[in-house]
Amino acid sequence: MREIGRSIRQSRKNGRLRRVEDFFVPSNFNFVVxxxxxxxxxxxxxxxxxxxxxxxxxxxxxxxxADILECEAKMKESDNEAFLRNLERIRSLYEKKWNVCFVTCPTDT
Structure with missing residues (x-):
């Protein structure tokens, strides 16, 4: 958890990701990297x-x-379809692209 906290703090310094939820928006993937x-x-x-x-x-x-957030969203009775779709997409990005990003992904966006 400490490492995640440091990442959130750093992302706030960079001025692009303000909340933990921002890490799970697919369009923010390069900012997370x-x-x-x-x-x-x-x-x-x-x-x-x-x-x-x-x-x-x-x-x-x-x-x-992302797995924990998905479980929490599914347990709520409100309509979370957009959030669940974002979680599915970002989890796919993390699974398929994360390891390669630290060699080939540009971080300039």
């Missing part, structure tokens, strides 16, 4: 990380949080 790169200490000049495993660990944590 940027925040995680900052937290993991990515050096663009050297193309290295201060803490390489942290970026992958954060991806795993974000997928778990």
């Amino acid at each position: 940027e925040a995680v790169n900052d937290v993991a200490g990515f050096d663009q000049e050297k193309n290295t990380y201060k803490t390489p495993s942290l970026a992958l660990k954060l991806g795993h944590s974000l997928k778990k949080i």
Whole structure:
């Protein structure tokens, strides 16, 4: 949880993601990657990380949080279809693209 908190704090400094929910909007995926790169200490000049495993660990944590949010949304009686679709799409992005993003994804958006 501490790492997720650091990611949220960093994303607020970057000014793009304000709330935890913003991490689970598919159009914000590149901003999430940027925040995680900052937290993991990515050096663009050297193309290295201060803490390489942290970026992958954060991806795993974000997928778990998406699963928890999905369960919570399904248990509520209100209409959460748009939110559930976003969770499904972002979880798919995390599963399919996260590992490669720290090698090939541009973080400039």
